[in-house]
Amino acid sequence: MEDLDSMLNALGIKSIDELFLDIPEDLKVNMKLGEPLSEYDLINKIKKIGDKNKRNHLMFLGNGIYDRYIPHLVDEIISRNEFLTSYTPYQPEISQGMLTALFEYQSIISDLTEMDVTNSSMYDGYTALGEAVRMAYRINGKNEILIPENIYKSKLSILNNYSYGLNIKYVKYGFDRDTGLVDLNDIQSKVNENTCAIITENPNSYGLIDENVLSINEVKKNSLIISYYDPISLGIIKPPGEYGADIAVAEGQQLGIHMNAGGPLLGLFSFKREYVHKSPGRLIGEGVDKNGRRAFVMTLQAREQHIRRARAMSNICSNQALMAVAATAYLSILGSSGLRKIASITVNKAERLKSALKSHGIQTVFNGINFSDVLFHYGNYKKIAENGISGGLRLSDLTNIDYYDDAVFFSVTEKTEDESINELARILGDD
Amino acid sequence: MEDLDSMLNALGIKSIDELFLDIPEDLKVNMKLGEPLSEYDLINKIKKIGDKNKRNHLMFLGNGIYDRYIPHLVDEIISRNEFLTSYTPYQPEISQGMLTALFEYQSIISDLTEMDVTNSSMYDGYTALGEAVRMAYRINGKNEILIPENIYKSKLSILNNYSYGLNIKYVKYGFDRDTGLVDLNDIQSKVNENTCAIITENPNSYGLIDENVLSINEVKKNSLIISYYDPISLGIIKPPGEYGADIAVAEGQQLGIHMNAGGPLLGLFSFKREYVHKSPGRLIGEGVDKNGRRAFVMTLQAREQHIRRARAMSNICSNQALMAVAATAYLSILGSSGLRKIASITVNKAERLKSALKSHGIQTVFNGINFSDVLFHYGNYKKIAENGISGGLRLSDLTNIDYYDDAVFFSVTEKTEDESINELARILGDD
Amino acid sequence: YDEDFLIDYNTGNDYYLNDCNANIPDKLKRNNLRLPDIRSSDVSRHFTKLSEMNYSVDIGTYPLGSCTMKYNPKYNDYIAGIENFTEMHPLDNEKNMQGTLEIMYGLQEYLKKISGMDYVSLQPSAGAHGEFTGILIVRKYFEIKGEIGKRTDIIIPDSAHGTNPASATMAGFNVIEIPSDDNGLIDLHALESVVSDKTAAFMITNPNTLGIFDDNIIKISEILHRHGAMLYYDGANFNAILGITTPGIMGFDIVHFNLHKTFATPHGGGGPGAGPVAVRAYLKDFLPVPVIEKNENYYYMNYNLRHTIGKISSYYGSFSILLRAYSYILKNGDNLKINTQRAVLNANYMANQLSGFYKIPYKKLKKHEFVLSTDGTGKKALDISKYILDFGVHSPTTYFPLIVKEAMMIEPTETATKKDIDFYVSVMKKALDASDDELRAAPLNTSVSRIDEVAAARNLKLKW
Amino acid sequence: YDEDFLIDYNTGNDYYLNDCNANIPDKLKRNNLRLPDIRSSDVSRHFTKLSEMNYSVDIGTYPLGSCTMKYNPKYNDYIAGIENFTEMHPLDNEKNMQGTLEIMYGLQEYLKKISGMDYVSLQPSAGAHGEFTGILIVRKYFEIKGEIGKRTDIIIPDSAHGTNPASATMAGFNVIEIPSDDNGLIDLHALESVVSDKTAAFMITNPNTLGIFDDNIIKISEILHRHGAMLYYDGANFNAILGITTPGIMGFDIVHFNLHKTFATPHGGGGPGAGPVAVRAYLKDFLPVPVIEKNENYYYMNYNLRHTIGKISSYYGSFSILLRAYSYILKNGDNLKINTQRAVLNANYMANQLSGFYKIPYKKLKKHEFVLSTDGTGKKALDISKYILDFGVHSPTTYFPLIVKEAMMIEPTETATKKDIDFYVSVMKKALDASDDELRAAPLNTSVSRIDEVAAARNLKLKW
Structure with a gap:
């Protein structure tokens, strides 16, 4: 056990409170922040809060932040x-x-x-x-x-x-x-x-x-x-x-x-x-x-x-x-070849997404080459929400552009599974 | 890129296979262990296997191995x-x-x-x-x-x-x-x-x-x-x-x-x-x-x-x-005081378990002081299994002792929540 | 270690991925890409070796003044790694993010209480970013009030952190610096003489960078408010007052926090930090959007603030840092006050132990930190700061604040034990006995010796 | 660092737990308990500093012969930390443990294929433990056969790992050591002269500890089997043959693995390891219980082996090590053979580069390791092993195998790059140019200098 008394003695004081005498009494507060927790109780509580987050396997969000694989x-x-x-x-x-x-x-x-x-x-x-x-x-x-x-x-x-x-x-x-x-x-x-x-x-x-x-x-x-x-x-x-x-x-x-x-x-x-x-x-x-x-x-x-x-x-x-x-x-873990592959897979996954959605009647807004984010014409927002799909951000929410009808984004990364793409296409296309 | 050729040159050989000439041909095998996986695919696969494990909140196993809290x-x-x-x-x-x-x-x-x-x-x-x-x-x-x-x-x-x-x-x-x-x-x-x-x-x-x-x-x-x-x-x-x-x-x-x-x-x-x-x-x-x-x-x-x-x-x-x-x-993280507390909590939780089960009509086999493991008379093994309780190990499975009827173990640690104890008592006692 | 650059390894990349080619027009296609060609095992060795050439809180005493280098509890590393938090996309549906939002809401509530303010934005990414945000709020407030043409000045004491004037300028204000008084505190006369209806705000810390609590604070607040100006609290020194008093009760209008200081989130060798801003009720509508609100048990992002300055970070702030801070407060609860007390005890004890050997100017009673001067010892602060490195400790902040000659600014934090402090004091004393040659030669046992910084700036080499 | 013991910190425990008292009779109650009284922050610093005084694979080349110190991929640390695995109790219901059992089953299957054997037990905790298990199986087999009174001997070559004779003795056998022939291989005549119907088994590695593959292996197997004895494969050198050949095809009856060697699980400064045992079909019934079996898609523990030796570990083996090994095999798949090839290339290249400077006895073509002798250089292996430490590399295994004078046994593994090897070779050459004084003084740049091991053994101090 540390000798705190000897520290107080060295300072010629009896209690730590004396070190706060320079703060006027009327500025002092009696703050209640809760009982301290054991580490176990803490982690338990935080985990339970974390469990309220829902992570979706139909994950098609991007537009700036991407769910890419991170080598451990x-x-x-x-x-x-x-x-x-x-x-x-x-x-x-x-x-x-x-x-x-x-x-x-x-x-x-x-x-x-x-x-x-x-x-x-x-x-x-x-x-x-x-x-x-x-x-x-x-x-x-x-x-x-x-x-x-x-x-x-x-x-x-x-x-x-x-x-x-x-x-x-x-x-x-x-x-x-x-x-x-x-x-x-x-x-x-x-x-x-x-x-x-x-x-x-x-x-x-x-x-x-x-x-x-x-x-x-x-x-x-x-x-x-x-x-x-x-x-x-x-x-x-x-x-x-x-x-x-x-x-x-x-x-x-x-x-x-x-x-x-x-x-x-x-x-x-x-x-x-x-x-x-x-x-x-x-x-x-x-x-x-x-x-x-x-x-x-x-x-x-x-x-x-x-x-x-x-x-x-x-x-x-x-x-x-x-x-x-x-x-x-x-x-450096990826190296030139790894980065090239990941970029290539991303482009190819975007192509795959386009053709999957197209085969269910959903059209892209543009014909160009996409990287991660692809803009589709799709107006059934409710269906996106009801099926708990993470994706379908509206162009008109993200930008000030409003002259493309029902333009929504679905995004891919190298992690996007082909089955998820197919599932998305089935759900969205099933009108 | 490494210069593997220069290594082979230094050895005066053309291919790595020459380094295995000392192993008779008829001892060589053509082993198939599967396609290599990317790290992402690997982790995905293993996680899916891990998901097949079921972790129970009614966790009353012990008898040698205990679920104690480990400071991070x-x-x-x-x-x-x-x-x-x-x-x-x-x-x-x-x-x-x-x-x-x-x-x-x-x-x-x-x-x-x-x-x-x-x-x-x-x-x-x-x-x-x-x-x-x-x-x-x-x-x-x-x-x-x-x-x-x-x-x-x-x-x-x-x-x-x-x-x-x-x-x-x-x-x-x-x-x-x-x-x-x-x-x-x-x-x-x-x-x-x-x-x-x-x-x-x-x-x-x-x-x-x-x-x-x-x-x-x-x-x-x-x-x-x-x-x-x-x-x-x-x-x-x-x-x-x-x-x-x-x-x-x-x-x-x-x-x-x-x-x-x-x-x-x-x-x-x-x-x-x-x-x-x-x-x-x-x-x-x-x-x-x-x-x-x-x-x-x-x-x-x-x-x-x-x-x-x-x-x-x-x-x-x-x-x-x-x-x-x-x-x-x-x-050293726990120190003397921490270890004393954990041991004390364990004994107290065992007491709590005993009184909770007792109040639902389930008796201990002995009257002494328990540490983590407590032996109860309880014969409805099926109910333990059906309710997915992790616990209820039979004395007769663990030891060669067979003269206590229906003796089963339920164990506690400092992590065992009082609500879990009460839930266990309710489930087991509800005959 | 004599460690090669990653780019010089050439040991061959071994990261396995299926090969694949994308169809891209030649015009767009990249021809040359030169990233390191190195095996994973060498990447691991490289960074392991580099890390062993780096001092950290987990090695020893790190009493950088105003930086609050306290122990970063390891349970927070676990918590910050919970995948339900780390793997959330910021644009996901609100319903999917209830856990994330609950943490943010909870932290807002804690910070309100701790600061004594009414509303909080978690968005700024660092302390200086919080200052900038706060000053933008000041600007917008006066703009809405129609006074922006008039309110052109921000007053700042000469003892302030450099970020204060930099942030004020960045938001388009003139900075007026006022000198400290003989006690190192705010000179009320100097303040009165510059404050006017041109004053937009006064930015201060309390305790200040000398570690001294200014008990005129209520008067100061009155002076500012009398002129229709605001009082801004730089939270870098919050470790001195947490649980004891609040900026709210002291009369401040805007406060920023440095979560990586006061709330023990790791500093990462320079960042990331987090710099939430708290304001009084009348400024709520000016906060960056969204703020997190609650309706029954449902958390949502409120973008509807009438005069909001808009966005200051891409999304909602440094969530994983916010999470650690939340967790730190939740775990320690009322004991946070004990941490504050200990931090102050440590600073005073250390100042006391050094006071016969170094000049420690101004008032004797310190809060969380103190400043000593090597002036009069015949030694330079720089030399002493290098000399003590050989004893396995980190040096204080040197040559700051600018108002003290040959300054060394020391903040032991509550992490320092008596043993740590006694050792540090003994090293600081030993430095006084060292010869000039010994001092100039130091450090000797570090991975490199003293570096010619002037030459490095003159012959700029910024890439391998 | 000059680092204090944990017990000497006395900085005050700060681990927070609600206080609590249990009612224990005085007779049973402990009065004094003296654990370190130290803050968490100091525990963290203590071990961080200690760790920085420790060499590891993540620092540099670690060519300990027969130890296969290859890079331990970090993805396995993540996998081994998945809570669905780490938090399983061994006595939980089989139904709750399907994931755990699937991993174990999968690893059994892989190890069967890799060894060319028919059945596997994952239970032994380390290589030597696997040997002991294997030899217990030998014993039990002959007991059931009614021959245990007669089969008293286990033959072991003089080049074998020390664990072989130790394990054989532990299981109650006499050990008969036979000398190697002029090529460092098994002397068939010597073998023939000791093998008899008293022989229970012959324990060998192939390639042996000299890194030389014994192409008489089929003959050896025939000799043993002709006498009704078994052939035991010490898997410590498996890294030389994985994917190329198998103990099965070579005629072995029992094999143990060292997962921490061949399958890249971290060695933890001495352990934990894992030492699964594989056997031919006729020995299945002798394996420790349970083995993991599968019925449709349901995995279960089979305790029903007729002649089982029973249990050799408390539960089912070092699961988290097994998991890493499984994951390593699953990830690399057919590329494991390429690792083997590279390991062998590295050993031969390094031997080649050193061959003009050190004597490298026996056959030129090596497998995964080689042994050199400092004999004739005028230097001692011990001195050289200490001298090279100053260059940031780890020394080879020294003074083993016993059949080579002044031996240094070197196994670069596939992790070593050409750059690593070239550097190591240059350091080994430099050592030859060092003066006797320099050699005796070495190492200089390590956290301690050469230690008086004899004095430490004489004045035993085994606790603080």
Whole structure:
């Protein structure tokens, strides 16, 4: 048993209460938070709450968060005490493990996107996009941002919040109503000398792999390209670095992170080397120690809040370091061949979903190539709900687009079983 | 990609098959073990098999294996790669972690039992008892072992196997039919100059905390006492070291090890210092390194099979090291106060079970104090089965005792909920 | 360890998946993809070795001031891994998510009580994100009130965390910094002299970063409110007051929490954290949507807040962190107050033990942390922070707060035992006896020695 | 780390449980109980630090000969933790345990196929336990046959694992050791000269501990069977033949497996292992009970074996280890043969690379392992084994088998990459260039230096 009395004695006090004499009595509260529980009772209670969640085998949700298979080694790695319970690596000499892992994260995401630099993580994809807009504004000071007209409403809401304090205007560009692909002419007509940046999405918000996105570079003039991509799709489709992205951001949840009702997530944030001093977030750099040995440190900290305070490039302090380690582990376990396969299986499963639903009379809205998310014409929402299907998100709920009748999403991943697809088709088609 | 060709080149061969030319062609087989699976498919398949197990909330099984709560920290510790995937610590300089942990295990179990020495684990409680008999025989060379008449049949079977090659005779001693406690007079009458050892059990095989066991010391004459105990019970009842045990063994599963349908388990094996050179299994000793620093090594290896071969004290090589670490972690997390509480709760739950069943007309076979296992008169086996109750093991199945009508066991632990007890009583009593 | 990069292993990928090709037009198809080509066994070894080169709460004392590095109980790792929680999609049907929503609702309720506020949003992903959210609420509030053109300033003390001014600027406010008084507290005169009807809010911690509780807090609140401005509570130092007092009773309008500090969720080497925001009733309508509400026993997401700032995170916040915090509160209950008391005892005891050896400026009675100065010892805080690493402990936060010269900011938390503190104190004393050469040479027993950070920033290398 | 014992922490237990007293007569009541008084946070730190002082497969190459230290895939840790398996009581109703029984049945079937035998018992807890079980079966068989008085001998080659003679003695047999021939193989003449109608069995590995496959195996089998004796297969070296050949086709009667070797279950710093036994049809009735059988789709435990030796473990074996082995086989399927090939390639490549530098006696073509001798290099195997520890690798098994002077027995397994092997070879070569002083001083970079084992055995200290 510890000698608490000797601690009190050293302080010359009789009771711990004396340490709170500086708090006026009338500010003190008598808070009731409940009896303490044993660990067993705690886990019992929480498990019972968990049991109220219903997990459905007809799982066709996506649109940003995907139920992909996570190799157990990923969980094993990020549950190592030394990663899990460490703080931001302020003392690099005893934090080389995390620093190296984060440096590898920066490297692997830069390789994946073919961008020059990747920072050591943002909160999630949407806030990363918000930070990208702020960064673009810092780079060229212009104030119009072109955004896709079908951008998710929640994404747009975050953009608005992230530029709330700035003088930024969002201008929407259109899509071809038949193909669902970006309308390059519309972009061209809207780019002007005030255009700060064009936000592109590939796959786009209709779920299509959009070849026109690859050509936005040709119409952007002096503006910047902010590319919002799907990291798994980069296993088979061209990376943002190849089609002119200045800043590339994405939601990294698919890279080894459990869905967890949407958090914690991982904002991937990459950019061209020349913009590094305008970039937000943490950066890990390689250097050497006194003995010339390779060593890693947080670098360019002068951009950050704890040094630059009001003039910092962002206010980020805590970020998603552990999730970045998960993504690094995930991508290295899969390797190039694994990622290519998973991306390919996803495309093929989407095709399978389309043909299964088609054979039950349900049509896609567009004819293009889908990645995970596929948009169908289907109006019997009640049936979706009654059959407890997880899926069938309405385009009109997710976006401001309302000119496609009864357009709903069903999404797939490499985990989607063919039997589930068939079952879904049977249920939906059985009118 | 690795350069396998260069390995083949170095060997001067063209194909790996050439490395198997020494195996005659007619000995080669074409084995079909199935297509490889992805990790996802694997886990899916195994989970589906797991779903075929039915876990019952009316869980009243015990009699050696108990469903106790395991603090998650225990699992966390034994899943550390460095413990989990290491081998026997043959190179102590890089194995101090496991060696220290095992030394602590030896210490903590010695403290728990108040015995001098504990070895670094046996397979399980029953084989530990088998090894204890062999050790007793090595110590005094006599060949009669007194055993309780109500000893579990499976335990006895293992004893027979462990002494199969020795000239050992098992002689049973009796119990008072009313109290269910050891008959000291019977033991006294059976101890003679050939008696090698007396095996005692506390709690005894009827589930009773048996005060007579504490007095066997007084009637043993020149024989040895081998004490089989319940490690959790030592939170409140006297330890074997206090009532004269020469060798004390137990099943350690309750100390932080999941039930896992009965394995892996942990054989606790302690003894008096003077017998150390006759003892089986691994021993970790404290020593110093070249620089005088405290260090741990496997010691007295000359007793073991890899050195002494045919004349070894046992054939044990692999043991239950990781489970020993679990037990060490478990006992240190609980501490003296925690173990006392768990033991007390167990006794109280047993009392609760007795009064609940009694209020529904179901009587205990004995009136003594029970630890986890309680013997009731109850003959409606069908009802137990039909209600899917996990429990109701028959005394006549477990032991060779057949003179108590319809005697069945229901067991409790600190996890047993009062509502479950009440539900059990309602179901059983509702005749 | 001298550990290679993943990309340099080239041991051949062995992750098994059926092969498969998708039909993608060449124009879209990726040609080169260069991910590490490495076996799973090597991935495991790589990260196991890296992890062993990393300090953590599970290794030893980690008294980073204002970071509250307390033990992260392992039962929460189990709980956070329950598949019924981890495998929920955020856009699933509300009916399917009742368990998830119950946890979130329960945590909102706890945080209300703990902060003494009326409503809570769990959405922000980190403390700084909570600040940003809070300040956006301030902005929106004044916008709706028609005062946004006028309310341009946010006042912040010079002892504040750097995130405060950064968040305020990010939301488009001017930051006005005011100096602390001679006691390290808020200088009421300085405050009065800058506060005006241009003031939107005053952002402070209490206790502040010096670990000192400002008992003028009610006066401060009155000053702000008299000018129609708000008082913002930075919850980074909540570990000092949990169960003792609340921002609500102190007169704050908006509060953010750092769940990874006060509520023992693991910090993950930098994150994820979680930074819920609590507000008074009059600000409820401004919170991010959805908030979780309850109707009989049915939990639902309420998107209907009249003046909501909208969304601040992609979904509802860092659920698995929220779950751990909920579980931590549920398990400890009324004992949380005992944790607070112990944290404060530890800080005061440690300050007391060091006080003859280092200057510990300002008021003697500390709360959860204290700041010492190496000024006058002839040693630099930097050198001492490196020297003590060789003894298996983590250094304090150094050179912060900026108002103390050669500052070392120490927060032992309730996890530190007397033994830990006594050892730490002995190491800190030993550092004073070390020669300049010894100090400059330190650390010696770490996986790398002191790093040339200036060179690393000059010759930027940000990828392998 | 200089780490205190748990018992020396005295930081105060903080494990929360409601207090409670049981009514126990004083006579029975324990008065003193002295377990460590330590906080959970300190328990976590203690074991985290200890673990970092321990080498493992997840750190690096671990080529202990005959131990088959291959990578233990992490998916198996997940699988072994599935609560539907971990939380089953062994005495539960058969109907409740269908999942558990299906796994056991499935593994029995796999092991039959892999061994070429007819029946399997999963009950033994380790390899040596499997040997003991096998030899008990031999004993019981001859007892039933009425020959036990006569069949007193078990023959074992001098290159055998120590467990073989120990297990044979334990079951009450005399052990007769025969020398190996000039090729390190079984000397058929020596065998013929000792085999007789007193012989109960011959226990061997093939390939043997030198890693050499004995192609006289069919002759050997004939010799034994001609004398009415049995041939016992020690499965420790199974990693050399899995998928290539089987003990069945080689003529063995009884086989044990070491699942923790061949089937990649983690060795846990010494255990738990699992040592299933497979036998030919005529021995089925002698197996321990129960064996798992199947009736349509219902799995059940068959206790009805006429001559069963009874029980050898408390219940049915190390289920969680069995589950991992099952899962490993199910996942890899036909690729297991590729693992075997790679293991053999690795051993031969490594032997080849070292052959100019160390003597590698006997036949050149190895299987999964090989033995080198430091004899002639002027260095002791012990010194070299300590020297190489400083390079972050684990040493080979030293001074075994006994028939090779200054032996180092090396088994890289399929986990070793070319890079691993090349590095290991370079370190082994470097050791030859080290001075005697350097060798004797080694290891230097480990948590402790060389330990005085003799003193530790003389001044026995077995508890804190």
